Amino acid sequence: MDARAAMSKPLRSVRVAPPPLAARAAVLLLLLLLSALPLSLTYTYEQDVFAINGLYTALGSPSLPGWVTNGGDPCVENWQGVGCAASNITAITLNGISLGGQLGNTLANFTSIITLELSNNNIGGTIPDNLPVTIQRFFLSGNQLSGSLPSTLSTLTLLTDMSLSSNRLSGDIPDVFSALTGLINLDFSSNNLTGPLPPSMGNLKALTTLHIQDNQISGTLNVLQDLPLKDLNIQNNLFSGPVPPKLFNVPNFQRDGNPFNTSIAPSPLPAAPAPSPSLSPSIGHVPSKEPTKSPDVPNGNSPASGNHTIWTVKFVGYILVGVVSAVVIVLMVMFCVSKHKDRKSKKEIRKSKKDVYPKNKIGREPQRLGEAKIKEVPEMKEHLVKPMNTVEKQLQMWFLIQVRS
């Protein structure tokens, strides 16, 4: 009765003061606002609320401030670890807080999620097939996740960083990387993954860090050789076959604990990658392939033997050039020595016979060449006059003839 009285008093005063038309408009506006109220009751986007409710239920409803299994308004009520952009949930970050349970199957209902970090908890079960296609940073390392990697990873085309390390994931790595061209950091380490690296990994054109150590991955590393890797850890796997030479250019490349067939002497290669990589891998490659793949043998063999013949030809050429130049040097030294002797003898001749000079001038005038040749003429004449070592003289003669012609 008191409440009615309290309500009626202001209404009565309103009815008295303004004209009836304005009152009717005010009531209409109130009704419109009331009808709009249910839509604006929850600020957070409805589908995101559905998704986070589902995640919370799957995790086993742990005590997380704000979180509820049904409804709620995460972007208004500041749920622990939840980040929003306006009314959209964009991040859930709950690392190392002993979460259990599973991931559930509502992750794909998040409409705008960019970051999902649930590392170092005890989350079990499998990685769900329903994954949010907007995700960029996906961290689930250090949990108890089992089963295989879902093939729906192929839909996460905005992914930049993903770590699923230190779980119990098994099976082959699926061929899902064709469209993940923005992926920069990928970590599958410390699981039980098997089989070869799938071919689509060759499409990871932005990948700089790849950690796949401590698994049972086998096959070769060829698919990685053209990626922009700066940090590659493949330790403790079952990789075989020769390491592609290009991978020795990866600044941080850890590869111990693999049964690489060819013992390729990997230690000298990273120190000096320039001189040997083109030769040593083919040397290690050819003999290992020869018994198994017969069609590959001529292909693998011909470039190596081609290189060999080229090197042989070059080597012989260098030796020839060396020998010829050595002979020329010896000849020139002999020539100079004899010339020196001649000068000495010339001086002696000058001392005794002073009519040598006019002869020289006569010899010089018709020639009019460089001084070296001018001097040669009298010298030769003197040699003819002077008795000499015959071999030395012949060589000198030959040399002079060569120079003149």
Ligand SMILES: *[C@@H]1O[C@H](CO)[C@@H](O)[C@H](O)[C@H]1NC(C)=O
């Ligand atoms: C959640 O996503 C599934 C598909 O992943 C869809 O079928 C379902 O309708 C979505 N639910 C809501 C409430 O958006």
Ligand SMILES: *[C@@H]1O[C@H](CO)[C@@H](O)[C@H](O)[C@H]1NC(C)=O
């Ligand atoms: C929220 O999500 C919707 C649907 O995904 C999108 O259209 C809108 O741009 C998002 N808003 C913000 C602020 O991210």
Ligand SMILES: *[C@@H]1O[C@H](CO)[C@@H](O)[C@H](O)[C@H]1NC(C)=O
């Ligand atoms: C991998 O599997 C073996 C048995 O198949 C198991 O003993 C080992 O603990 C597993 N490793 C991990 C990291 O789950």
Ligand SMILES: *[C@@H]1O[C@H](CO)[C@@H](O)[C@H](O)[C@H]1NC(C)=O
């Ligand atoms: C490595 O060795 C195994 C057997 O020891 C052989 O089956 C395999 O073909 C070899 N792989 C390469 C790449 O040489």
